[in-house]
Amino acid sequence: MSLSDAMHATGVEVNYYFICKRKLWYFTHGITMEHNSTRVEIGKEVHKNSFKRKNKEIMIDNQICLDFIDKELIINETKLTKAMNDATRYQILYYIYYLENKGIKQVKGIVHYPKSKKREIIELDGEERQVLDKVLKFIYAIKKSNSPPSLEKKRKCKKCSYYELCFS
Amino acid sequence: MKRNYYIFSNGRIKRKDNTICLENEKGKKYIPINDIEALYIFGEVDFNSKVLNFFGQNNITVHIFNYYGFYTSSIYPREHLLSGYSLVNQVKKYLDPVERIKLARETINTASYNILKNLKYYNPRRNEKLEDIILKIEKERKKIPYTNGIQDLMGTEGRIRDLYYSGFSIITMGKFKMKKRVKRPPDNPMNTLISFGNSLMYTTVLSEIYRTQLNPTISYLHEPGERRFSLSLDISEVFKPIITDRTIFKLINEGMIDQNHFTKELNFCHLNEKGRKVFMQQYEDKLNTVIKHKELERQVSYRRLIRLECYKLIKHINDIENYEGLKMWW
Ligand code: SF4
Numbered sequence: 001m002s003l004s005d006a007m008h009a010t011g012v013e014v015n016y017y018f019i020c021k022r023k024l025w026y027f028t029h030g031i032t033m034e035h036n037s038t039r040v041e042i043g044k045e046v047h048k049n050s051f052k053r054k055n056k057e058i059m060i061d062n063q064i065c066l067d068f069i070d071k072e073l074i075i076n077e078t079k080l081t082k083a084m085n086d087a088t089r090y091q092i093l094y095y096i097y098y099l100e101n102k103g104i105k106q107v108k109g110i111v112h113y114p115k116s117k118k119r120e121i122i123e124l125d126g127e128e129r130q131v132l133d134k135v136l137k138f139i140y141a142i143k144k145s146n147s148p149p150s151l152e153k154k155r156k157c158k159k160c161s162y163y164e165l166c167f168s
Numbered sequence: 169m170k171r172n173y174y175i176f177s178n179g180r181i182k183r184k185d186n187t188i189c190l191e192n193e194k195g196k197k198y199i200p201i202n203d204i205e206a207l208y209i210f211g212e213v214d215f216n217s218k219v220l221n222f223f224g225q226n227n228i229t230v231h232i233f234n235y236y237g238f239y240t241s242s243i244y245p246r247e248h249l250l251s252g253y254s255l256v257n258q259v260k261k262y263l264d265p266v267e268r269i270k271l272a273r274e275t276i277n278t279a280s281y282n283i284l285k286n287l288k289y290y291n292p293r294r295n296e297k298l299e300d301i302i303l304k305i306e307k308e309r310k311k312i313p314y315t316n317g318i319q320d321l322m323g324t325e326g327r328i329r330d331l332y333y334s335g336f337s338i339i340t341m342g343k344f345k346m347k348k349r350v351k352r353p354p355d356n357p358m359n360t361l362i363s364f365g366n367s368l369m370y371t372t373v374l375s376e377i378y379r380t381q382l383n384p385t386i387s388y389l390h391e392p393g394e395r396r397f398s399l400s401l402d403i404s405e406v407f408k409p410i411i412t413d414r415t416i417f418k419l420i421n422e423g424m425i426d427q428n429h430f431t432k433e434l435n436f437c438h439l440n441e442k443g444r445k446v447f448m449q450q451y452e453d454k455l456n457t458v459i460k461h462k463e464l465e466r467q468v469s470y471r472r473l474i475r476l477e478c479y480k481l482i483k484h485i486n487d488i489e490n491y492e493g494l495k496m497w498w
Pocket residue numbers: 019020021022023151152153154156157158160161162163166
């Protein structure tokens with residue numbers, strides 16, 4: 001498998017990989033849920049109302065979608081909640097990684113929390129680069145697989161949009 | 169919470185900003201688009217492409233009934249939850265005769281389990297005739313795993329259904345007699361109630377299928393094409409005893425419906441507007457009834473159970489988990 005194959009992942013896929021590999025499998029096989037949760041709605045609103053005056057959502061290679069890159073090549077992301085989990089962090093790290101592989105160096109990620117008016121800076125280091133190398137290979141394998149990873153009930157399941165599908 | 173809206177009056181349906189406006193001589197009524205799960209139209213209603221587009225954008229199915237209350241068609245918006253992967257697998261399961269009969273058998277196995285559950289529930293004093301029907305159905309049911317092809321299975325299913333319907337007059341204490349199940353058109357009040365209930369079930373299931381990746385035209389028990397959305401017929405089998413039949417028994421046994429709710433014309437019989445309204449009310453109440461779901465560890469409505477059944481089928485089709493139909497556990 002060449003690097004370019006492995007690099008065919010979207011930010012959401014990287015995000016899902018860290019949340020739940022089963023969720024990633026459903027998602028990459030077109031099995032998505034109707035989203036009608038209020039959380040998603042609120043998230044969308046926050047997204048819409050931040051960075052009103054700048055361009056937002058830049059699509060690169062039809063693969064990754066950046067919320068915003070300004071002149072200094074900074075990736076801006078907006079998050080509803082304060083807690084930064086691995087999934088969010090690696091999603092941003094992946095954007096940086098992706099740009100780096102395209103020859104665009106020294107990109108930084110900035111996460112904004114409109115609620116608390118705080119921000120956080122994210123940079124890619126060598127260790128994380130290696131993690132992402134591996135993660136992309138795993139994502140590739142999950143996409144190719146005809147069956148999802150087996151089911152185990154975790155705490156986060158109850159809040160997951162696939163909960164009813166997994167446990168019906 | 170989204171819900172079904174039933175329109176009995178004549179008039180016009182229009183889009184007004186983000187609401188639906190019902191207009192007739194009595195005045196105007198507005199419904200926010202986000203409140204609508206599906207629309208049932210019984211009256212004679214005019215609508216234009218603007219409102220149809222609006223329904224389409226908001227993924228709302230519209231079910232249309234004719235003057236006599238017979239279901240005629242649905243406006244089914246463009247599929248919005250597409251999965252090519254899942255569709256290919258849904259078709260594969262149909263094309264493989266072994267796989268197809270497996271699913272069809274489980275559907276009938278589940279339906280007949282729920283049928284037996286009803287018969288036993290409505291037989292607290294152990295009526296001899298009903299006991300006899302139960303025994304006969306149990307005997308037929310044992311044949312399901314050995315049925316040879318869909319035709320054979322359909323034969324078994326037909327016999328179970330005839331036996332079951334012959335118990336209807338006993339359950340309703342002779343108030344509504346029915347000699348024979350006659351469908352098109354129904355010839356007496358009991359047949360009318362069953363036909364009406366079954367078409368409601370079909371539309372409810374169709375609305376739920378629409379909210380999943382399942383393709384409604386590819387089915388296993390019924391031949392695809394038997395009706396346009398034949399998968400809806402398959403899944404309905406599981407829920408008819410749980411939802412429509414129980415609604416019918418309640419309507420009759422609690423005296424909510426009587427001969428005055430029917431109109432007879434020539435040799436056939438249909439529910440009048442008053443009758444339809446009483447039926448819809450009870451049917452809707454049934455759909456909204458909640459029970460505790462063991463695996464999910466939460467309360468779910470009967471309507472949600474239909475969605476969960478769709479999810480189980482998706483898992484079966486994609487070889488994630490074997491389908492086991494919903495056997496009434498309560
Ligand atoms: S319910 Fe749990 S196992 Fe299923 S996709 Fe969600 S997190 Fe993963």
